[in-house]
Amino acid sequence: MTEKEVVVKSDAGVHARPAMMFVREAMKYPCEVFIVKDDVEANGKSIMSVLGLAITSGTRLIVRAAGQDEEDAVDRLVSLIENDFKN
Amino acid sequence: MEKRTIHIRDLTGNESKIDLHLVLVAGKAGVGKEISMGDINRPGLGLAGFFDFFAYDRIQIFGLGETAFMRQLAPDRKGEIFERFFSYSVRCCIFTHNEHPDELFLELANRHQVPTFVTTHRTTRFISLLTHVLEEIFSPMVVNHGTLVDVFGVGVLLMGKSGVGKSECALELVERGHRLVADDMVEIRKIDESLLMGYGSEVIRHHMEIRGLGIINVKDVFGIRSVRNRKRIELVVLLEEWASGKEYDRLGIDENKYSILDMDVPFITVPVRPGRNIPIIIETAALNQRLKKMGVYSARELDNRIQHWMMMEGRKRHD
Structure with a gap:
């Protein structure tokens, strides 16, 4: 299992489009991907699950992955969040 | 937590x-x-x-x-x-x-x-x-990534990997008149030693993502009777891709359990493959669960009947 902490900086928080970008990236990896906010773990490959966390700007998150290519997945997804969900 | x-x-x-x-x-x-x-x-x-x-x-x-x-x-x-x-x-x-x-x-x-x-x-x-x-x-709480549906009054938690068809199955169940509680993110609380309650996350309540359609609001599309806010979890159904080598339960005499927050919930595994009508299997599983709750066990009763019949036949032969 690999995990990394990241703070969401985009002003609008993680609304539908950023959530879709995240899930789309996460789906590219075979490992399981999770986002953790306040001890609540969401499935990083499910849009509803990610939206359900209601991640606002300034929230501290943990991106967690387990399985094949977990390190690449965490690096890629953390940088996606750090770059305001822009590719 | x-x-x-x-x-x-x-x-x-x-x-x-x-x-x-x-x-x-x-x-x-x-x-x-x-x-x-x-x-x-x-x-x-x-x-x-x-x-x-x-x-x-x-x-x-x-x-x-x-x-x-x-x-x-x-x-x-x-x-x-x-x-x-x-x-x-x-x-x-x-x-x-x-x-x-x-x-x-x-x-x-x-x-x-x-x-x-x-x-x-x-x-x-x-x-x-x-x-x-x-x-x-x-109360102790845990978040589960399954889908919770009220089927004939039985709270059924559908579990399984992403893409196995939990949401599609729930959608079909809703279409058949059952109620969605939560999709992809179910908060489960152990209210007391015998009660597990499942809730939807408040922000995304009653929404569902269906691949190919995107996000739909089940309450708006299917109406108020298609949703509820919380439901006691009484049956866990694991949907998994049909694995040809795996032995699936053919009798249903033994009861399997799935542990959530140290509480055992009746558990079945349903193999999925194209052409299998999963929602109707879930409906039947829910009804069967209700029967079991009332003390009626189909598989055990059939077994008893067969044993009784064989005993009678055996006696006839001896006479």
């Missing part, structure tokens, strides 16, 4: 659907204070001047008796008692029967920042409601 403390303000807007009818009358500055585990105290003895073992860190409930006693206290004695009462770090006071505390009490509550509420409920009723609310707030 288990909550150990809550803020006093959480009592007014709590997650359960119970309204405690609390109106804040003093001590607003203290509503951010924390209280731990949900015990309560009736401060009658303290008001009479006996402060040994005073459980100041619990929620203090003033019923009709306490208010009447306070009313008849002589002014100087009252001042002395109240000063003593508030010298402890009292967390929160609640007056029942819509009885408002007097000016002196309010002033001291404000000065010591002790949130003081008045409720219209009767004392016994209020205590039972409050206990219920606190139990729910303090």
Whole structure:
């Protein structure tokens, strides 16, 4: 299992489009991907699950992955969040 | 995950659907204070001047008796008692029967920042409601990435890997008249030793993502009868891709269990493959679960019948 902490900086928080970008990236990896906010773990490959966390700007998150290519997945997804969900 | 403390303000807007009818009358500055585990105290003895073992860190409930006693206290004695009462770090006071505390009490509550509420409920009723609310707030919680559907009144938690078809199956169930509680993110609380309650996350409540369609609001598309906010979980169904080598249950005589928050829930594995009508299997599983709850076990009964028949046949042959 690999995990990394990241703070969401985009002003609008993680609304539908950023959530879709995240899930789309996460789906590219075979490992399981999770986002953790306040001890609540969401499935990083499910849009509803990610939206359900209601991640606002300034929230501290943990991106967690387990399985094949977990390190690449965490690096890629953390940088996606750090770059305001822009590719 | 288990909550150990809550803020006093959480009592007014709590997650359960119970309204405690609390109106804040003093001590607003203290509503951010924390209280731990949900015990309560009736401060009658303290008001009479006996402060040994005073459980100041619990929620203090003033019923009709306490208010009447306070009313008849002589002014100087009252001042002395109240000063003593508030010298402890009292967390929160609640007056029942819509009885408002007097000016002196309010002033001291404000000065010591002790949130003081008045409720219209009767004392016994209020205590039972409050206990219920606190139990729910303090109950152990876990988030599950399955889909929770009420099928014929049985709470069925569909689990399985992403893409196995949980949402599609839930959609078909909803279309057949069953109710969606939550998709992809189910908060499960153990309310007591025999009750697991599943809730949807508030922000995304009753929404679903169907690949190819995107996000749909089940309540808007299918109407109010297609959703509910919470449901007791009584059956866990794991959907998995049909693995040709794997042995699936063919009899259903043995009961499998799935453990959630240390509680065992009846559990079945349903293999998925193209052309298999999963929703109808789930419906049947839910009905079968209801039968089992009523003490009727189809597989065991058939087995008994067959054994009985064989015994009779055997006897005939011997005669």
